[in-house]
Amino acid sequence: MHNMNGKVCVVTGATSGVGRATAMILGSTGATVILVCRDRKRGEAIKKEIIRKTKNKNISVMFADFTYLHSIKQLAKKFKEHHQYLHILINNAGVLHSKRILTKDGYETTFQVNYLAPFLLTNLLLRVIKKSAPSRIVNVTSDEHIRGSIDFDNLHGEKHYGGYWAYARSKLALILFTYKLAEKLVGTKVTVNCVHPGSIATNIGRNSSGIMGLYFKVGKRFMKKPEQGAEEIVYLATSSEAEKVTGKYFIDKTISKSSKLSYDKVVADRLWKKTIDLIGKRFVIL
Numbered sequence: 001m002h003n004m005n006g007k008v009c010v011v012t013g014a015t016s017g018v019g020r021a022t023a024m025i026l027g028s029t030g031a032t033v034i035l036v037c038r039d040r041k042r043g044e045a046i047k048k049e050i051i052r053k054t055k056n057k058n059i060s061v062m063f064a065d066f067t068y069l070h071s072i073k074q075l076a077k078k079f080k081e082h083h084q085y086l087h088i089l090i091n092n093a094g095v096l097h098s099k100r101i102l103t104k105d106g107y108e109t110t111f112q113v114n115y116l117a118p119f120l121l122t123n124l125l126l127r128v129i130k131k132s133a134p135s136r137i138v139n140v141t142s143d144e145h146i147r148g149s150i151d152f153d154n155l156h157g158e159k160h161y162g163g164y165w166a167y168a169r170s171k172l173a174l175i176l177f178t179y180k181l182a183e184k185l186v187g188t189k190v191t192v193n194c195v196h197p198g199s200i201a202t203n204i205g206r207n208s209s210g211i212m213g214l215y216f217k218v219g220k221r222f223m224k225k226p227e228q229g230a231e232e233i234v235y236l237a238t239s240s241e242a243e244k245v246t247g248k249y250f251i252d253k254t255i256s257k258s259s260k261l262s263y264d265k266v267v268a269d270r271l272w273k274k275t276i277d278l279i280g281k282r283f284v285i286l
């Protein structure tokens, strides 16, 4: 394990599953780790647990609810008030909702939490990340993106909605974002990659009903442990092998091919512009 002393890392979705395990591993490397959580009590409890287990006192908690874009803006503001550097940003928080639920911003929840939120947070923190270079951004996606498509008239499930399809769409959007951002960051010594952590027994299926709910309930027994998924993320975030790699999709610590659609530059450009419309031009610095 690399010694990450002096490196500042942000992990979103650190209260559960893969994010929690990632934060624990990063804590054990000596890094300064900021756990981004929406539940204050659970966030503080996990912080204490990481400090106790790793003896690393540089663990702190910041709060944001990704179903509210304003909350992400406040998080970024607070982060910049307390930290001058950010070497590793891990966009891990994610959801899968069987039912279509709109956020406070009026967008579909899965699309906002899994895609709009990391897009916005990354942009808001990009100046600090660039200043901290060499630095890395890791976006946690899913191999389910393969079944996703970007229907610009149905991004929020306004015409028809299926939880699985919304999830696949959000994870495809995150990959399109990763590839386009990597292009924009060429020459900055900031890398951005995405990773499928594997099929992991976590809480991701908790908002699923019907066949999908059953899949998670039964399948959990056969899935990998959160620590195994976290290893994939930590590899991208800390390993010397991945240091200069950018704009790639990883499975099992190996550069892999994502869906054909994920490489479509016309779709990527259009999605980027549409995203700017949704989150506001002044929050996007590239």
Ligand SMILES: NC(=O)c1ccc[n+]([C@@H]2O[C@H](COP(=O)([O-])OP(=O)(O)OC[C@H]3O[C@@H](n4cnc5c(N)ncnc54)[C@H](OP(=O)(O)O)[C@@H]3O)[C@@H](O)[C@H]2O)c1
Pocket (backbone or CB within 6 Å): 012, 013, 014, 015, 016, 017, 018, 019, 037, 038, 039, 064, 065, 066, 067, 091, 092, 093, 094, 095, 113, 140, 141, 142, 143, 196, 197, 198, 199, 200, 201, 202, 203, 204, 205
């Ligand atoms: N598990 C798998 O098999 C699998 C496979 C491929 C990809 N992934 C991806 O891995 C990532 C981590 O998921 P997981 O499997 O570890 O699931 P998880 O156990 O449900 O963890 C998800 C994390 O995201 C947080 N989150 C959810 N909604 C949020 C919101 N509105 N604002 C802020 N944080 C929010 C959760 O906070 P709370 O604890 O407060 O709910 C939790 O910390 C996700 O991006 C997921 O899509 C998972």
